Amino acid sequence: MNVPLSAGQLLPASAPARFAEQQNSRLLINCYAREVALQEHTLAVLASAAPPGHHGQVLEISLPRMDSWLRIGVLHVSATANFEYTTDVYLRSGAQPWRLAGWHDVATLIIEDLSRRTETPFNNDLLQQIGDSIATMNDVLARHPDQSPLLGRAPMTALEAYIDSEQSLVTGHPFHPAPKSRSDWSPAEQRVYSPEHKASLRLHYLQVPLAWLHGDGVDDQSVQALHHLAGGLAPDNGCAIVPMHPWQAGWMQRQPGIAAALRSGAMRDLGVHGAAFRTTASVRTLLAADAASFIKLSLNMRITNCVRNNARHELQGALTGTRLYRALREPMRARFPGFHVLDEQAYATVDIPGADAAIADGFGVLLREGVAGLLHQQIQPVVCAALFGNGAPGRQRAFALIERYALHHGLGLEQAARAWFAQYARTAVHPTLHLLFEHGLAFEPHMQNTLVGLDAKGAPVSFIVRDLELTRLAPRAHHLAQAMALEPATLAALCCDDERAWIRIGYCLFVNNLCEVIAAIANGNHALSLGLWGVLRDTLQDYLAQFPNPSASRRIQGLLAGEPLPAKGNLLTRFMRQADRQASYLPLYHPLGVVNSAAASSIL
Template identity: 55%
Template sequence: MNASLSQLTPNQSPDRLSILHLPHLSHFPPVRRAANSAENSAVSAGTEDYAQRQHAHVLLNCYAREVAMQEHHLAVRAIAHTILPPAALHQYQGQVLDIQLPRMQSRLCVGVRHVSVTGNYDYTTDIYLQDNQQDWAVAGWHEIAHLIISDLSLREGTPYNADLLQQIEESIATMQHLLDAQQNPVGMHHVGTALQHYIRSEQHLLTGHPFHPTPKSRSGWTAAEEKKYSPEHGVQLQLRYVQLPLKWIISDTLDVGNLPKRLQQLTAHGLLADAEHVILPLHPWQADWLLQQPRIRAAVAAGDMRDLGLAGKQFYPTASIRTMLAEDGSAFLKLSLNLRITNCIRNNARHELAAALAASRLYRPIKAEMQALFPDFHALEEQAYISVAFPEDQQQNHRQHKELEDGFGLVLREGLSPQMAQGITPMICASLFGNGQAGRLQVAALIERYAHRHGLPLKQGMHVWFSTYARLAIYPVFYLLFEKGIAFEPHMQNSVIGMADDDTPARFIVRDLELTRLTPKAHALIPPLQLDAHTRQEICCSDEAGWTRIAYCLLVNNICEVIATLANGNHELYLDLWACLRNILQAYLASFPNPEAVRRIQGLLSGEPLPVKGNLLIRFLKQADRKAAYLPLYHPLGVVNGVSPLL
């Protein structure tokens, strides 16, 4: 690779895209080849260093967006214009991010490639911390985490959150284990079937969310369980089966028919249920957890429940860890895990199951209209769910065993095999645009192939590719919100991009409809669904909340990351891609001039901020995810001019 985009002069048009090498990891051989050797020790040291630096960066990302930007304590400037910079940076030729922490009488300083009003910085030096004695020193993740937690404690008037510090440490350890185990740390191969590509994309998220303080935290797993069950280890799992009385079962389906029979066909478990009983699949870790609980032990002792062990086909754990993909890609099973992964315990609450099916029911009547308008958009249906209600809870109408009952819940979701049969290669968007250097490596190669195959200069090819992707994602999602009052949750991990053979984005697929919300425009559609009061309360939201969900998930969590990844530290290209986005938003309004769309989009084009979720703040405050604060995030849309893809 010859030309680095980050080093281009304004008039250069590169023929090749810079490939950024993953520090310390690019040239590592597989760990298993060097067991108990000095080489293996070097690998572990390198991955530990990388994991720690990655967490130092995401902590800085979070604090910059959620605190320093909001309090106007952040600036990016040339080193010559920086007051009393670290001595180590005196000869540094680039710009530095300078963050003041007045509550702590401290300051952070780090080299960055360019200004980023959205906080998508590319860090180029060590991070330096100035203490209250004005002394500078290189800061590692622990010093940065301690400083940030202490600062937030003073700001919020709360005790020091030692749990968060521990969760950050757990996340670092998990990331290191995952990096140590990688056979091919620099990226996925451009070989294999469409299904193999998709599975690799699901199982290759090495760094995780770039704006989450604990992107790989999994509280409750041992190191052995981590290796056995984590998708990043490339594992396949047999499911564990239990038999329960039919009268304990609650379920609903769209048109699956006999759900236990459908599950038997999907899993090929070959087990026969006793009369008036049902066989349910569980994640094997979840089965172990459930069988340790007193109420479940009592059910087993009474003969009401039987542990039937592992059986049937293998499934692939996907990026969410608890959702399993069938071997042939024909279906997903979203299982329960009573394990904290990043923010939440990942079991399937009953109202979440009902909401997922309600969203699918609401979408079905407009599916034909959506296909006519947006033939390259698809929402994976949640086809059925099943859960458990113990007899005593049913009789008392009081869920004293809610955690256990929800621990059996599962959702049957439409698979991707029909998409692949149409020549589409699906890939989870987070594997490309929310996956650190590994994702950037893959995107760099993808864009180069695309430009070459279409006979385009790289810069033009990138504009065309991005514009195609952004239209695929934005148009149908905005139409659903503004015309129908339906707000999906199209963040990076819920979005799948379908690639054509020539590397053109050809399909945008949204999955996981559990957290779909309905604005007042759609509230009249709810009564026929006969939802319980709790589910109805969860699924309904205001116009403002609906916009916040889409603006954050689609524009901040998704499109912002796409732009940052493609720009790869080049500020001119970064602004060009924002200009492409401005064109796309204006073109949407020309096609669909809904008054609400006009108000929201013209607001963005005039410089109104986007909403950004406070991932750091909610973890610090130990609040439920649904209580997350959304903060203003400014962006370049109001200051860039439209750009032609012919540039």
């Protein structure tokens, strides 16, 4: 197994701006390669070529609409576009010589190419978002240059280590053109509110008439727990207290309908109260000091593809996901003891008479089960994205885990890597597929929505899913939702056909999660990468041997025969200014159909 090379080296403290620009150029290459060049067959890995002074393999992307080419050094070929880069990006236009390309060159070229491809105007908003993402990353790295591995730092408690994993996602989503764009926040606000700046926040409270409040809970205890987040405040008779993110409170008070309610006295601003919460990777979700609960708040600002407020149908969908899973939890726990779903416990939102939906959604708040129970069981939770979707710091952490695992088991590093991944894949894949094919339940197990639970030896013993607002139900589960008397918008959002349910799991689990895990663990070692794909092939075959469901057989045998996975078009979605629900999914080919069995069962 490779010790991290140039693609895995930690950031020199003196070069945050250059790193941020280089990283975002690579993110654009990631997106364009997967969403456009692979689809149009304009991508190749060359054995030896420019850029100047580089003698290894080079990824070349042709942009014929622009009469231009991009080149960047890579460690290996990747069918899924999970490349490990070794150089800056180089550009050639027409007959001109190759030249070093800055992020603005790369972004402008790609956006203009997409404009010609779709016959639409140049998207200046996307260019601005990319610049915002770079500025955010630069500011974080300039103020927090130490992004060394978790295990290489001063000793932490298990809770501190978990919070650290939530707050250390420096580079962000590896297949998004602007993962750190937060243009609605000033630099000063970012430093106060962002998890990357290690922020902790006290909640801001508004009092509203009780008749305006709408909410629900999976049980009475959950409803009471949500009310206890009132910061020690007691509402006036006939009123209720609603917690808000402090930035959101300011945004809401600037809206005319809210300002009028405050002036009339129908609504009261109670200010900031109570204990501080720790920010997590999603930015708007906060962890209570005792780790017993998360609170997911609304933010009327765009983060990646979405304005992050909590629509009522999403809040109801989250609780529906919990209610459906609770009915399955005991048999699931018996079959898959390492699989956990964090309960969505209760929600509240406010419906002001005459206000539009954006205002109502801006109040939405959701209470979620925390990680205290996992910590009590001596399980160390770590956000998967902190290990596998976070560039160099993540790879360093993943390497440290594999090294520790190897020492405990007396294995060589490559053998340990295959064994570790076999355990991770089995823990993640089997229960997720079982929920889909046996029960019609599709959660969203992508990098930021999942935690890996580690034991004392660094082994992955748990796979934890959170954030159920985008739960989807295949036809076999529609009757369960229809029996719950849900609002029409909630029912319409939850229920989908088999293809959409498969796309949810195919993308979130396989493309966004497992592809990144394999790339991070292999870290440029192409032979090891293929070996890990072989482990995944065995994991899927083992699932079919245990659960020979015809629907599962059709999907899994298709993958093993080389059918593509669905890859989400984040670049195209941002370029077309589409909502996330309108995102396109593109075919992504993978090695499952050509790799040999890794004999995962005999690794240990």
